[in-house]
Amino acid sequence: MNHEKIAPELRKLVRWMPPLPFGNVGGRWLIRKLSQIGRRTGFEGGTLELTRVGWLNLRVYRPDHHVSGAALVWIHGGGYVVGAPAQDHARCAAVCRELGIVVVSVGYRLAPEHPYPAALDDCISAWQWLLAAALRLGVDPARIAIGGQSAGGGLAAALVQRLCDTAGPVPKAQWLFCPMLDDRTAARRELDRIKHPIWNNRQNAIGWRAYLGQDPGSARTPPYSVPSRRKDLSGLPTTWIGIGDLDLFLEENQIYASRLKASGVAVTLEIIAGAPHGFESLAPRTMIARKYVGAAQDWLGRALEISPSGAMH
Known part of the structure; x- marks a missing residue:
């Protein structure tokens, strides 16, 4: 890829970012260990509880002030094969503090050891x-969003679809950062030649194959495993999708947003020029990332009916 296309603030980061060894056991083990660094138990403006439900690990962020009564279920990225909730500590703490919402960050099992x-x-x-703890946490079950980044964004979209097909409370909104939505992208061998920064199509194929337990692009996939495979997108909640224009997932994100809109779902699609996959996590202090995340949080606040003081509109 021509580095001149990358936003100036991000060029140095991309130039020195080594390819990550997702495809072998030792590489995945190392990345998983590194992603767990930063298990902090507190942050300015709120408290963090490390909760275990059976073998499921949750990080529960609670604001000290301007409690809004809304909440976010957040799902980390990592191509379905690596990652941990701790890697998104700063993001979850900021959303909790600035919007006055409870954030539950999910430590889900990883493939290939634990496929779909x-x-x-x-x-x-x-x-x-979260629904069972809503009263204790001061959360309105009708004002919960589901969000995630990359593979976590794909899981968020799949979770929303599944919940909207069942009885009970449904998500108020979905908040998707560069979501990994379509295994058919990984089956497009012509994309292997393009050196997409941070996450390329060869890595994409590894992730999807590990998660699905079959080659990506196969004729059939299990229900809710691949969000873009769902035929009927009507009835899903208001949606925000953010993506860089250098991201491998750009086309599948654009198609999903277009299909949601055609199905009557309110959609905001934010495309950032010169930005690669997950840039806001890798370079959070850059102006391009701060503006992007700030606009995303503003959208989430409106979707959850939160006033600037944290009260419900």
Whole structure:
């Protein structure tokens, strides 16, 4: 890829970012260990509880002030094969503090040791835990959003679809950062030649194959395993999708947003020029990332009916 296309603030990061060894056991082990660094138990403006539900690990962020009564279930990324909730500590703490909402960050099981439906089942368990704890946490079950980044964004979209097909409270909104939505992208061998920064199509194929337990792009996939495979998108909640224009997932995100809109779902699609996959996590202090995340949080606040003081509109 031509580095001149990358936003100037991000070029140095991309130039020195080594390819991550997702495809072998030792590489995955190392990345998983590194992603667990930063298990902090507190933050300015709120408290963090480390909660275990059976073998499921949850990080529960609670604001000290301007409690709004809304909540977010957050799902980390990592191509379905690596990652941990601790890697998104700063993001979850900021959303909790600045919007006055409870944030539940999910430590789901990873592939290939735990293929589909393990991760999605874990996310459902986290949703159910939050509903059961809503009164204690001061959360209105009708004002809960589901969000995630990359593979976590794909899991968030799948979780929303599954919940909207069942009885009970449904998510108020979905908040998707560069979501990994369509295994058919990984089956497009012509994309292998393009050196997409941070996450390329060869890595994409590894992630999908590990999660699905079959080659990506196969004729059939299990229900709710691949969000873009769902035929009827009507009835889903208001949606925000953010993506960089250098991201491998750009086309599948654009298609999903277009299909949601055609199905009557309110959609905001934010495309950032010169930005690669997950740039806001890798370079959070850059102006391009701060503006992007700030606009995303503003959207989430409106979707959850939160006033600037944290009260309900």
